[in-house]
Amino acid sequence: MAVERFVDSSVIRKLILLIVMAVFASNGSASGGWVIERDDRGDSPLLKERKAIAMSPEQREQQALSAAYNQALEAEQARIRDHWASPEVSSQTRWVAYSDDYSSKRVVDFEVNQIEISIDGIYTGSRLDFTAMSSKVGSQLELTLGTSIKAAVEQDPIQKAINQAYASVDKAPVADDAGDELVLKELFTAARPSAVDVRNAAATLMRKASIRYQAVNASLASVPVNTGRKLTYVVPLPDNRLRKKVMEYRPEVSKNAQRFSLSSDVMMAIIHTESHFNPLARSHIPAFGLMQIVPSTAGRDATKKLYKKPTLLSAQYLYNPKKNIEVGAAYLSVLYYQYLKDIKNPESRLYYTLAAYNAGASNVARAFVGKASFTDAVDTINTMTPDQVLDRLVTKSPHKETRDYVKKILKRRAYYATL
Template identity: 30%
Template sequence: MKKTVLFLCTALITGCSTPPQSNDHHTPPIAGEPISDSNKKAIAALFSLLAKEAKKQWGEDEYIESSKHRYVKYLDGYQTRAHIDFDAGKIYVSTVSQHKPMEKLHKAIVQTVLMPADPKDIEQFTDKDIQLKGKPFFLGQVVDQEGKSIEWEWRANRFAAYMLENKLQSKTIKKGNAYYVQIDMVKDHLAQREYQYAHLVRDASKRYDIPEGLIYAVIKTESSFNPYAVSHAGAYGLMQVIPKTAGADVFNLVKKKPGMPTKEYLFDPANNIDTGAAYLYILKTRYLRDVTNPSSRHFSMISAYNGGTGGVLATFHTDRKKAMVALNQRSPSQVYDALTTKHPKDEARRYLQKVLYFQKDFKEGKI
């Protein structure tokens, strides 16, 4: 397994284009350090407000919220919701409304299957209706009772009627009765989402000299190609970019402009993939440029994308200069072993393993 991983990464880290260059030759600062309290507080406030309103309707036990691999949108005074499990390929549309519940479910099913591909057009922290415009995100990922893609409202309405007549389920919760339907995505739903972003990944790969397979693997690990992904850490979109850390670095070091991206900017898939790939470029060419072995650098930049450069170095020594020396004294397989067994954060240990595992499935030119 170790030899396979090493061979894979050695083959994938080479590039053929010239990315943007940095003029800074001073010792680089450390990226990916603990997220600022203000950033955490801002996203926590949004989640807290949503939870407060939704729990009034659903109760503590039945409350569900969005995460990196799950999208949850509340509607109708928080009494109705769409819950999308991107890993399992399941969509649950539910309501606890006791006033015309079937009408509420019908409307929510239509809005869910036709929800726009651009996440900026959806307010996931409110109960406002989903505005139906542009290409539906689930086009090709969800089909109706006839096996046909759902692109227009007339077909979505007919599908909703079919689901309510044939697939309606109910259960008793503390707040009363809940009615719901389960919609199964097509078997290749993940591949369908991958294909939506193939041109963006290809462009970002060429722009920053980052392998397409690595970008795909990071997206799959971070969000399962869920463009609506949001976390309590304040990370947004497909590559889960945090505005005040990775986002600010990209703006300042690559885009050469002050400030940091907004969440609206990062919810745009093109901006998100560009920013995530640019941050990988920063890790590779700036923060971890002193890692001499290309495979060791590859492992380190993947680990740093999740746990910060400081976490990578702390794996080898408490003193950062000594840590870099110690890292370079190890073989790539020893670096991999250290980062997957001795990294200070358990999540970062698993993260490197996951990304490398997924990267095997995304060889250049696959999509």
């Protein structure tokens, strides 16, 4: 880069832009979701920004949503700390909800396949009243089983703050009902289970519940008393729950895979790895839903393909499983068939696509040329066999998360190919 001889206002503006870009780059580590740097594309907004010395709508959107998430997270965790040692909130694989007074906590762990309900110990005299506790936990379990995706989103205080942030960057984001279907609809045979159905399902699950006290699963008889600490009931979910979830989503995945000339097995493996089929999945980026879509980047690229116009999608839209799968498939098509089209071998391109899905196309290029430039990496990639490309990705990618991510996707892809 040539150095300007005189420090005029344009140079100062350039320096400010470089500082802003450096901040964004420092936050661009592997983190899952649709995170892809697009500074190497010919039509990249970042290239336009370098010329215009201004922040793009995409950057403003991402900055606003990220700031709203972080501010809401800090506020919510402060409230949680008044009642709980660990201020846990919802993540990609764990849906976390608290009672209004924060006295109880409900967690659905989609990866471990269990529900955790934590409450204050209830005492009769000096001893724990297990009957009263079981009754309270049972009620909390019914509440969990009977909650719809829409209700879960509307009740989440962090999500409320993110929704408000949309107004500052887009007056009319494309919205959609998050869905009246239950978060755990796979536990029921009826599409709209009755209150009796929910109560019976909770009672059945409670029969296999155990109490975790001080991070140890113990029988009821051995739980200490008079400690004043919270207890967690661990409720295992049915072993076939994941398979039912797969069967629930597979038709929609197959339809969109065919529509966009993709492999349904790869899409299923991505959903499994990104969210473990948690429709309420949310990461810190923030990214939303089954395929962890970032509204300001992948969402805009996908809507350009779907609707011929790049559009900001609301979080509610992306929490809708069918919409999320459609958007994810559209973006995967854009990534594979457009952004990475210069990789000639289809298998090599697939491997690179998976890594780029996790860490960004430019970051992944470091595994091949030692710098964040997909354009510079293409020639090197095209001299390699697919096996060599894969080996480089799982051994030389700059982030361990990305190396493990590619392995997980390919392993799960093989599994879904057998179903």
